Amino acid sequence: MTSAHNRKKQPELVRRLLLDCAAKLAIEGGFSAVTVQAVADGAGVTKGGLFHHFPSKQALIDAVVQDLMVQIDAEIDQAMDQDKQDYGCFTRAYIELTFTDRHYGIGSPHVGKAQALMVDREFNRMWSVWLTGRLRRHAETDADPMLEIVRLAADGAWMTRVICDDHEIFQDVEALRRRLVGLTRRP
Amino acid sequence: MTSAHNRKKQPELVRRLLLDCAAKLAIEGGFSAVTVQAVADGAGVTKGGLFHHFPSKQALIDAVVQDLMVQIDAEIDQAMDQDKQDYGCFTRAYIELTFTDRHYGIGSPHVGKAQALMVDREFNRMWSVWLTGRLRRHAETDADPMLEIVRLAADGAWMTRVICDDHEIFQDVEALRRRLVGLTRRP
């Protein structure tokens, strides 16, 4: 009656709409805003329709998280490609990702809503797997203890921004970023 | 009938029990385990009794968080008292707190459940206020950019442990800790 019932069937589009809508809700409204009803509404579909595409709410969220991880992985690769120096190249890409204004980066106005990510078990698991895999993969260039500290500092800066959600928690974010990158410049 | 109704009235004790029980539930079961019913049950009181002490669930949680912050603040002071050197003394105390096996420290078996903290708005606010206050207070000894990076790295290590919840995410936690402390040793 409303829309999707007598419009042309386009399952792939609807699935994409559901994923994007769920991500948008999480980004703009945080963890509690992602209800099955809200996602369905936002995608112009009913709850029944949503459950036709995803067997459970968690399955939907998992798919969203998977999407995000693929993007992150690609951006890391891209950043590393543009890096001339070998030593610490993954760490520098990691810093860039952390401080970006896209996705959930420190520069994004939606960092604060990244709490939704940290709460999700599937994200935790995927992040853990992804990180350990990357660290093993770049062991030759990024295993130095100092580089680990730099990456952890980037994580810490990110978390601080997420928790405090205050632009002025750091006096100078850009200076901090440059300082971290600077610490990756010597073998 | 059960217990509290015909036992001696002791409001302060009950209030304490409610706070401790809420904290215990959060630590052992995470965010979603803290329901009003569960807290009341754990304290041997009914839901009505709980709402006699706290006007809302959030008020209860706020009180728990306040408790935790007071403890943290005290432990920081205590650690700083035992520090002979001026330069970086707050940062070292901060590291010690982060890596402790008490509360939600990295060494605690319940770190993973600290997600409950990061989700709570009141904790975020209090943490933000507390941290900025401390940083201003120890500006003379701990304002160095390198010390900031060290503190952020401690934060990052903590977050990594919370998210990954895997004992072996770091090869050697103690070595990392010593390395961080080492970076606080020069003016």
Added chain:
DNA sequence: TGAAACAAACCGACTGGTTGGTATGTTGTG
């Protein structure tokens, strides 16, 4: 070709369960 037969996409109403919160009664205590 065309229509019957089947499958996929989607609707909309409903359910069982849980939650925070309230209204009102009962007991202990100063």
Added chain:
DNA sequence: CACAACATACCAACCAGTCGGTTTGTTTCA
């Protein structure tokens, strides 16, 4: 007695998930 400290019984809201049915798309076969 009066009031604080509880218990009991309830409510309204919300939420994930189900189910029977309807619409659209595709395949089969005469």
